[in-house]
Amino acid sequence: MRVWRVAALFLGLALVSRFAAFGADDGYDRDRGTPIWVFDHGYHAGLTLSRETLLTFGGDKSQSWLSQFPDADWFEFGWGDSGFYFEVPTFDDVTLGIAAKALFLLSDSVVHIATGAGSPWDVFTQSEGVEIPVTDEALEQIVAFVESGAQSSVPLGPGLYGVSAFYEGKGKYHLFQTCNSWVSQAL
Template identity: 75%
Template sequence: MALVLALASRFNAVDRGDAWARDTGTPVWVFDHGYHAGLVLQRESLQQFGGHFAAAWLAQFPDADWFEFGWGDAGFYYDVPTFSDVTVGIAAKALFLPSDSVLHIATGHGSPWQVFTQSDGVEVPVTDAALREIVAFVEAGAAADVQLGSGFYGESAFYEGQGKYHLFQTCNSWVSQALRAGGLASAPGPSLFSAGLLWDLKRRYWNKR
């Protein structure tokens, strides 16, 4: 396990700092759902900074106040809807054999804190410049705007993902990379695990809600 963490920390280990992050700005959220993290963006953020894919998502979920994005292994997402469904075999296959990816989008109304009451989370206010890059990164994680089927919870759906899932490109490292695309500091090492990702973000950006 120590070797895995060491290798993960060396992969894409570029910390661009938090030059674009600030104490006030548009909030984004990261929630830890037990073994994978999701990135939440407000509807207005997609409207203001999104492109083709964002426009499609906005049209498909016209009443959503926010969108939670998760990227990961297609088989893993479909086979393990909850942490209790994870097996050593499923996890090993997803991590060590590069596989097709999917983008999972879940939507909600009101505050995401009121929806994800059983999940750990952190809020990070970001500038418009950061948000533009984060939205662009999220859109780049999709290969098509046609829904593959319903998602895990609420009004949600799966989409064909862009890129392969493997040990050094997991659902949690994808969220970390989305934040770093916006110039925010998010350590790549702990992001192999959702709890490590949240710990690092809280350490840097914790704001009491």
């Protein structure tokens, strides 16, 4: 099952790579793209942006998040079912009932922001990830999308790991709108 989830994530990334600075024939130098990262943590995917990206392209919410996490070099954004996030701190805590409720009932969403210093690769050593260099135009759109996923920049409480917090999300979580689809839509 995990192989299919990873394959779907990378297929989604490939389909939206028009924003990425991959192609030699698109006139954009890949080495000049700004990196973003997507990490698969086993039961949840997150989109990671640098502090500089939020400083340069962020609006009011990003500015608030930057001030809430003054020591962060990067910010990992996850969007998902509020009950699932709060009830399932680790993959071992997943039950059939919790998973069924998250997938088959419309439920409130939250944004989870985890932060860190240094390289996100050094923190997420147990997760699969990909680095994607993107254009400034794409960064602007990605940051706007991430900000639009949160109702406000007022934290609901501490997050799941590291220096992190939860924020009230916009939209309902369900089978066809999950953390993976949210990350794909951001890209």
